[in-house]
Amino acid sequence: MAFLYPYFLFALAAVAVPIILHLVQLRRAKRIAFSNVKFIQVSKDLTASQRNLKELLILFCRILFIVFLVLAFAQPFIPASDAAVTVNDANLDIFVDNSYSMQRMHSEEDLTMLEVASDQAKTVLDLFPASTAFKLSSTSRLNHGAPLQKSEAISILDQLAYSAKPFAPSLGESIQASHLFIFSDFQKSSLKLEDFKSKDASMQVHLIPVSAAAASNITIDSVYLEDEFLRTDAESRIHVLVTNTSNDLAEDVPVKLFMQGQQVSALSLDLPPRQSTEAVMSFRATGEAISLAYVQVEDYPVEFDNTFYFTLSSSAAIAVTEVSDNTASLQQLYAGESFFKYSSYTNDNIDYAKLAASNIVIVNGVKALSAALAANLSNYAKEGGTLLIIPPVGSDRGAYTSLFQNLNMPVRFTGAGAGGAKTNLMAPDPNNPFFRSIFSDFDAKMQMPTASRSLSWSRASEDILRFRGGSPFLSRFDRGTGAVYLMAAPLDETYSSLPNHALFVPVMYRLAIESYQQQQQLAYTLNNNIVQVPAATKQQREGVYHNKIPWHLYQNNKSVAGNYTLLYHLKWKKQAFILYS
Secondary structure, eight states, rough: OEEEGGGGGGGGGGGHHHHHHHHHHOOOOOOOOOOOOOGGOOOOOOHHHHHHHHHHOOOOOHHHHHHHHHHHHHHHHOOOOOOOOOTTTTEEEEOOBBBGGGGBSSSSSSBBBHHHHHHHHHHHHHTTTTTTTHHHHHHSGGGGGOBBOOOOOOOHTTOOOOOOOOOOGGGGGGGGEEEEEEEEEOOOTTTOOGGGGGSSSEEEEEEEEBOOOOOOOOOEEEEEEESSOOOOEEEEEEEEEEEESSSOEEEEEEEEEEEEEEEEEEEEEEOOTTEEHHHHHHHHEOSSSSSEEEEEEOOOOTTTTTTEEEEEOOOEEEEEEEEESSSTTTHHHHTOOOTEEEEBBBTTTTOOHHHOOOSSEESSSSSOHHHHHHHHHHHHTTTEEEHHHOOOSOOOOOTTTHHHHTTTTEEEEEEOOTHHHHHHEEOOOEEEEGGGGTOOOOOTTTTOEEEEOOEEOOSEEEEEEEBTTSSSSEEEETTTTTEEEESSSSSSSSSSSSGSOOOOOOOOHHHHHHHHOSSSSSSSEESSSSSOOOOOOOOOOSEEEOOOEOOOOOOOOOOTOEEEEHHHHHHOOOOEEEEEE
């Protein structure tokens, strides 16, 4: 044991004071004054041994009090073992975190965390002799990992800039170092203390945390379109989720929307503390080409997450193909919207190439379904298409049985006729994603259509509409990479009142919309294993083409976000080059 202030130990001589008092008190006689025998105080019988023990305990407590008081001022400590390995100061590694999380202000100084970390690293350089070889590292090896002199190290620290890479020190490269200094905010996602457990005991690791001031940051979390389709030269709305991470109210925060470098919309938000607020911005898309866009907020000093990049392109038309005995029976239904491309065929006159290229195929009451059509429909659904089957009027099954068998669907005909009993449908579930944005004001007691069951089934992937009693009326079956929708009754008025009901149009529209797959996403993330980007041209000739795509990195920071140019060759299916724009 050693003492930080050993001179205070001389004060231990003060223990002689209670010892002297104890000895003096033993020699003093105790006088009792009385004037009459009857006034003699009553005393308890007390032996000499009991009295001496009490006095000794009091003396011991007094001595301990003085000893502990002196030790408190002397500050004893246990030094390190003499068998510790001698440290060689010839090599020194310094890691400085320069990721964008270090852009925040320091908790005690009016400087950024990176500036404070750099200044602290400079003070470490003064602690070692001039013969020490310094190595500086940040998110990457500085000066290619070569040893530096003190003046060179200071110059590099002064010029250290922020990096988009997450900070993860390469501890394996510091094996030869005798000292390892790490200056960082030590985020859990980038640095784990378990990494130091396997280090050599001869290397001393010094972790110097750099603390940030109270979190005050506004970030854009996500962006999404209100409608599934983006119409050219039509008013559209985009939703922006903005989060205030501070404990204070942020008032009048400007949010701006830019397209092709031009501001097209702007608004101001009041952001409650520790909450996310959704901003709705209107804009008008022009042209069919891909538009480079971004949403921006104003926030200081953390600025790397103030911009969210994405692309906007007008949606392609949904190819709706109807196969029916009555040509163009649903033409009026889909002709009212420009984003539907409707075509119809009869059972004996079908263009199978266009059928395979359709987003959705509707088999509407075909009585004599051919075997060839049934086989093509089965393959179409399994390969990613969307198929809607509406049963025919009457009991002629045609090739429906083989179609259901090929699709492995447990469906049977009930044999119900036109004059059969009809049952009301149950009100739809408003929480079902299929009915999102359909009801402006949902009424659970709404008047629902009636229908008689021509088909019955079980074990569907999802029941969208049901009869009262629980039997399915409209269900979805996932088959292969596609989907098959099955309706229990024909669209004939003698079997179902759905065609005359207000629910018919939105349901049929939703079925077509569900078949649409947007190839060009709003944004991509760099942590995706595989990113599929649609070709910018349909011409299958050789040559180099380019496409504009936005990228976002959702890890420690988003500094690499931006619109990039992707160059690709149609002949090179697995090679691509990304250029920063």
